[in-house]
Amino acid sequence: MEMKPQLPGxxxxxxxxxxxxxxxxxxxxxxxxxxxxxxxxxxxxxVRTDSRLKFIQDSLKILQRSEPGRARAIQELxxxx
Amino acid sequence: MFFIDPHIHMVSRTTADYEMLALxxxxxxxxxxxxxxxxxxxxxxxxxxRQLTECEPRRAAQFGIEHYCWICLNPxxxxxxxxxxxxxxxxxxxxxxxxxxxxxxIGLNKNTPNEAKVFQQHVQLAIEATHGTRNGGKHALxxxxxxxxxxxxxxxxxxxxxxxxxxxxxxxxxxxxxxxxEHTISLVKDAGYWAGMTIYPISKATxxxxxxxxxxxxxxxxxxxxxxxxxxxxxxxxxxTMLEAQRRGHKLPELLKVFHNNPAEFFGQNPNFKIKPIDVxxxxxxx
Numbered sequence: 001m002e003m004k005p006q007l008p009g010x011x012x013x014x015x016x017x018x019x020x021x022x023x024x025x026x027x028x029x030x031x032x033x034x035x036x037x038x039x040x041x042x043x044x045x046x047v048r049t050d051s052r053l054k055f056i057q058d059s060l061k062i063l064q065r066s067e068p069g070r071a072r073a074i075q076e077l078x079x080x081x
Numbered sequence: 082m083f084f085i086d087p088h089i090h091m092v093s094r095t096t097a098d099y100e101m102l103a104l105x106x107x108x109x110x111x112x113x114x115x116x117x118x119x120x121x122x123x124x125x126x127x128x129x130x131r132q133l134t135e136c137e138p139r140r141a142a143q144f145g146i147e148h149y150c151w152i153c154l155n156p157x158x159x160x161x162x163x164x165x166x167x168x169x170x171x172x173x174x175x176x177x178x179x180x181x182x183x184x185x186x187i188g189l190n191k192n193t194p195n196e197a198k199v200f201q202q203h204v205q206l207a208i209e210a211t212h213g214t215r216n217g218g219k220h221a222l223x224x225x226x227x228x229x230x231x232x233x234x235x236x237x238x239x240x241x242x243x244x245x246x247x248x249x250x251x252x253x254x255x256x257x258x259x260x261x262x263e264h265t266i267s268l269v270k271d272a273g274y275w276a277g278m279t280i281y282p283i284s285k286a287t288x289x290x291x292x293x294x295x296x297x298x299x300x301x302x303x304x305x306x307x308x309x310x311x312x313x314x315x316x317x318x319x320x321x322t323m324l325e326a327q328r329r330g331h332k333l334p335e336l337l338k339v340f341h342n343n344p345a346e347f348f349g350q351n352p353n354f355k356i357k358p359i360d361v362x363x364x365x366x367x368x
Contacts, residue, residue, distance in 0.1 A: 022230075026283045033263070033290045040296070 085344040086110045088306035091137050103144035105320055109356050112150040113186035113224050116157040123167040134178040151185035151224050159199035176210050182351050185224025189236040201243055208250050222351050223256045237265040241272055262286055266298050275347050279308040280318035288325040304343050
């Protein structure tokens with residue numbers, strides 16, 4: 001199914017950023033804190049190769065893409081093939 | 082589990098919230114003076130201070146909660162130096178009220194020169210309150226708001242610099258610097274001040290991150306609050322932080338220390354505050 005390229009309702013990119021930036025910022029800090037927490041936990045080395053951590057690292061690479069479809073790509077990354 | 086909510090703006094909350102707080106173990110609240118969502122006149126401040134010192138204690142008492150407050154002109158209203166002068170002139174008389182703990186929440190909002198000037202005037206006012214018998218020859222307790230988001234780091238540094246300029250006239254043990262986060266908590270604690278963490282849905286800290294900071298920087302001189310007000314906020318975020326700590330295996334003595342005894346210790350430096358720390362040693366065997 002083709003994704004529609006534009007937001008309905010005439011919202012500008014700047015308005016979208018205004019609306020969601022703080023929420024995104026909070027989630028990024030929360031993610032960073034969670035990764036720090038894993039490092040501080042007992043037996044941290046044992047999970048270094050855990051596939052869930054690799055999922056997070058690969059998801060962060062997807063976030064750096066400049067084209068749309070990032071959410072779908074992360075969902076596919078986490079889906080059973 | 083007993084809680085003292087060290088920072089909550091009850092004038093913005095319903096009476097049902099008082100009941101909910103009482104039902105969830107809150108025995109006392111501390112309400113700093115803050116911004117009402119619009120800039121008030123000096124006369125408006127006098128009414129607000131009366132609300133804090135006369136009305137709210139009665140409303141809280143209906144549910145067995147002790148209500149304490151702090152008096153100041155909030156940094157968001159500090160740009161008008163003339164108004165600040167008028168309001169500050171009236172503050173000493175309110176500092177003598179029986180439920181007032183000290184001067185607060187003063188601080189910075191956008192880190193402007195006028196905000197800094199009014200902050201310093203408030204600190205001076207707290208120092209001049211030394212001579213009251215209630216403070217035992219020490220300056221009045223001070224509660225400090227640090228700015229939001231991108232202004233927080235710079236503002237926290239400015240506040241610490243300004244406090245340092247007062248030299249020995251300021252005792253860090255009688256100052257709590259609030260809304261610390263990962264990038265400011267060690268600045269505050271290393272300088273010997275008390276630190277407050279605020280749990281908000283989006284800005285400031287979350288329960289998980291607050292517990293991280295307790296683990297990383299220690300529970301000494303650290304308080305947790307929900308700073309619930311008229312914005313998007315939740316008085317039970319303090320409790321959610323306690324639950325997160327409990328989930329990670331923190332034991333009752335430490336939970337009581339952070340959520341009850343630390344506020345009792347800091348506030349208790351003013352004899353107006355009546356609640357004493359709970360002796361947790363007697364209960365450690367129940368863990």
